[in-house]
Amino acid sequence: MIRNTHLSYSSIIIIVLSLTVVGLWIANLFIGSVSIPAKEVINILMGQECERESWRYIIWESRLPQAVTALLAGCSLSVAGLLLQTTFNNPLAGPSILGIDTGASLGVAIVMLAGGSILSGATGFIATLIGAFTGAAIVMAVILFFSTFVRNNLMLLIIGMMVGYLTSSIISLLNFFASANQVHAYTMWGMGNLGGVSLQQLPYFATATVCGLFIAFMLIKPLNAMLLGTRYAENLGVNISLTRNLLLIATGLLTATTTAYCGPITFIGLSTPHIARLILRSSNHNTLLPVTMLCGAIVLLLCNILSVLPNNNGIIPINAVTPIIGAPVIIYVIVNQKKINYFNE
Amino acid sequence: MNSAPVISAQNLDIGYHIARNATKCVHQGLSLSLYAGELTCLLGANGAGKSTLLRTLSGAQPPLSGQVIINGTPLNDINRHHLSQTIGVVLTDKTAIGGLTVAEVVALGRQPHTGFFGKLSTHDLTVTHESMAACGIIEKKDHYMASLSDGERQKVMIAKALAQECPIVLLDEPTAFLDIVSRIEIMSLLHRIATQHQRAILLSTHDIEQALVLSDRLWLLSRQSGLTIGVTEDLILSGHLDHLFPHSNIHFDPLHGCYYPTVQRHHSIHVMCDDETLLHWTINILNRNGYGASIDNTTSKHTATLHVISHDMMTWKQGNQVLQLTSFEELTQQLHQ
Numbered sequence: 001m002i003r004n005t006h007l008s009y010s011s012i013i014i015i016v017l018s019l020t021v022v023g024l025w026i027a028n029l030f031i032g033s034v035s036i037p038a039k040e041v042i043n044i045l046m047g048q049e050c051e052r053e054s055w056r057y058i059i060w061e062s063r064l065p066q067a068v069t070a071l072l073a074g075c076s077l078s079v080a081g082l083l084l085q086t087t088f089n090n091p092l093a094g095p096s097i098l099g100i101d102t103g104a105s106l107g108v109a110i111v112m113l114a115g116g117s118i119l120s121g122a123t124g125f126i127a128t129l130i131g132a133f134t135g136a137a138i139v140m141a142v143i144l145f146f147s148t149f150v151r152n153n154l155m156l157l158i159i160g161m162m163v164g165y166l167t168s169s170i171i172s173l174l175n176f177f178a179s180a181n182q183v184h185a186y187t188m189w190g191m192g193n194l195g196g197v198s199l200q201q202l203p204y205f206a207t208a209t210v211c212g213l214f215i216a217f218m219l220i221k222p223l224n225a226m227l228l229g230t231r232y233a234e235n236l237g238v239n240i241s242l243t244r245n246l247l248l249i250a251t252g253l254l255t256a257t258t259t260a261y262c263g264p265i266t267f268i269g270l271s272t273p274h275i276a277r278l279i280l281r282s283s284n285h286n287t288l289l290p291v292t293m294l295c296g297a298i299v300l301l302l303c304n305i306l307s308v309l310p311n312n313n314g315i316i317p318i319n320a321v322t323p324i325i326g327a328p329v330i331i332y333v334i335v336n337q338k339k340i341n342y343f344n345e
Numbered sequence: 346m347n348s349a350p351v352i353s354a355q356n357l358d359i360g361y362h363i364a365r366n367a368t369k370c371v372h373q374g375l376s377l378s379l380y381a382g383e384l385t386c387l388l389g390a391n392g393a394g395k396s397t398l399l400r401t402l403s404g405a406q407p408p409l410s411g412q413v414i415i416n417g418t419p420l421n422d423i424n425r426h427h428l429s430q431t432i433g434v435v436l437t438d439k440t441a442i443g444g445l446t447v448a449e450v451v452a453l454g455r456q457p458h459t460g461f462f463g464k465l466s467t468h469d470l471t472v473t474h475e476s477m478a479a480c481g482i483i484e485k486k487d488h489y490m491a492s493l494s495d496g497e498r499q500k501v502m503i504a505k506a507l508a509q510e511c512p513i514v515l516l517d518e519p520t521a522f523l524d525i526v527s528r529i530e531i532m533s534l535l536h537r538i539a540t541q542h543q544r545a546i547l548l549s550t551h552d553i554e555q556a557l558v559l560s561d562r563l564w565l566l567s568r569q570s571g572l573t574i575g576v577t578e579d580l581i582l583s584g585h586l587d588h589l590f591p592h593s594n595i596h597f598d599p600l601h602g603c604y605y606p607t608v609q610r611h612h613s614i615h616v617m618c619d620d621e622t623l624l625h626w627t628i629n630i631l632n633r634n635g636y637g638a639s640i641d642n643t644t645s646k647h648t649a650t651l652h653v654i655s656h657d658m659m660t661w662k663q664g665n666q667v668l669q670l671t672s673f674e675e676l677t678q679q680l681h682q
Binding site (some may be wrong): 054086089091148189218220221224225227228229231234235236237238239277281282283284286341342 | 365375403405425426428429430432433434436439440441443445446449450451453454456457459460461489490491492509622
């Protein structure tokens with residue numbers, strides 16, 4: 001039976017990808033802007049004595065939370081991208097293109113300008129998260145509303161971009177009235193930074209992400225039905241409005257959590273679902289969802305390593321690295337779309 | 346052979362809600378019954394309301410007034426889950442299933458029967474397999490949807506509806522855009538499913554030729570005369586098909602089961618011919634060239650008399666002139682003089 005062969009192939013893929021995630025995650029602990037000998041890193045992680053106290057601090061307070069953040073943010077953004085692509089039946093949808101992370105940014109900007117820095121404690125974290133979620137969910141709802149009568153995929157993408165521009169212009173306006181310090185803080189945040197989550201905030205960040213991922217995994221069955229289009233899905237017993245609302249919450253939560261703390265990270269949401277489909281050679285969400293999630297983690301962990309300049313030359317913003325992996329993938333799938341199965345009806 | 350209808354409705358008004366408190370009524374007072382074990386074709390001109398009727402019957406669109414009764418229960422009282430096990434549909438909607446295999450798409454039809462995560466049981470796999478076999482696509486089960494022809498793709502969608510195990514299957518123009526071979530295959534397949542699996546199958550189509558051959562019952566829908574239902578041959582022979590397209594330029598030929606443009610007859614020719622096929626095509630060429638044809642000689646207004654012995658032997662008699670013709674090409678030249 002086809003199902004068994006298919007499952008065994010995808011099982012191998014999932015195992016290989018999981019091992020890669022683990023490998024890259026560990027590599028993230030060893031590589032950073034300050035070079036620490038590998039032996040010392042192991043000692044610190046094992047809780048043993050180390051040469052310098054500052055290294056212990058770097059590993060526990062910076063590299064560990066950053067590696068976990070990269071892992072979770074990669075999962076979040078890629079799954080959000082996949083959910084959007086299936087919801088809108090559009091392989092070129094993604095949180096950045098549809099302006100959803102701009103919505104989250106607006107929410108963050110309002111919270112930042114109203115309440116000062118985003119990095120202070122659990123209250124600040126939750127306030128920022130609520131702001132980001134509200135912004136993301138509003139943009140998503142607006143696009144869902146348009147999608148009920150704009151049938152053309154390209155037109156819907158353009159509407160998404162326009163909503164994104166409108167949102168950006170409000171952000172610019174807010175920045176215009178903000179103090180120089182606030183603008184600086186916002187600009188730094190906007191460049192994308194996986195080091196924005198402290199060890200204390202990590203449990204909240206992880207909880208919000210896992211909730212979003214959990215909802216996504218609950219939606220595997222209706223997502224597969226929705227590949228047939230809304231009317232077919234309805235005929236198969238899918239509660240369309242409930243599914244759409246849950247998709248809105250899941251996408252909003254995943255995009256908002258990451259955007260609130262790491263800034264609007266581009267290309268991960270758009271490109272990793274394609275990497276996953278190309279590897280898996282299937283658009284069946286039973287396997288595509290976990291594979292997309294793992295690919296997202298791999299890509300962002302890899303980007304985080306690439307963002308470290310050699311010879312202690314510091315770190316470049318993550319958004320300078322993600323397009324290096326993301327953009328070629330998108331160009332590849334667009335150029336080869338006639339040969340790629342999932343682009344066809 | 347028919348017991349109770351699986352779908353019935355009395356005084357059904359169908360149409361759209363175009364704005365708050367405003368409706369656009371497409372048809373009023375429709376009465377209908379659909380039976381199990383039969384293939385029923387819904388025929389009508391573009392804009393006659395075929396899709397609206399199908400959507401209303403499948404529960405995708407509420408009727409403006411009246412009730413659709415499914416197996417004795419009003420459609421409104423059937424919950425979403427039960428309805429998905431009762432009515433299966435095949436639509437013309439755009440899908441995004443190119444990256445799924447045939448077996449995976451057909452298995453989607455099992456969704457109304459599977460649990461929360463859609464895990465397929467052995468029974469589900471068996472039904473999926475049987476549905477693919479019944480639709481003749483079992484050899485393609487591991488192929489991607491994107492690699493199939495339009496006809497094969499349509500068979501997969503029918504297999505999906507079959508796997509849904511619904512007693513009723515509604516199809517919106519399943520043979521549109523298909524070549525003649527696929528059209529005949531699909532229609533025969535649907536007829537076989539209806540009779541062998543005791544399903545009630547209703548499809549809208551513009552393919553009147555195939556519908557008249559394979560449809561057990563016809564639903565004729567037109568803006569002017571509403572919905573007319575009957576066994577195919579009853580409707581043909583009672584002249585109902587002539588009213589399906591209320592257009593003076595076409596008429597229905599009950600002998601050959603197809604529509605013809607109404608001929609502007611300037612002249613009439615008396616045709617003598619013993620062979621039916623030969624006679625049919627002789628009349629065809631005369632009509633196309635603006636001549637009426639008559640096989641009896643009681644009226645004297647004929648322009649000429651044409652005696653056709655075979656396709657390369659005919660005699661044209663006009664007044665005192667007698668011509669021997671050896672092809673229809675020569676006949677055309679004669680007609681144009």
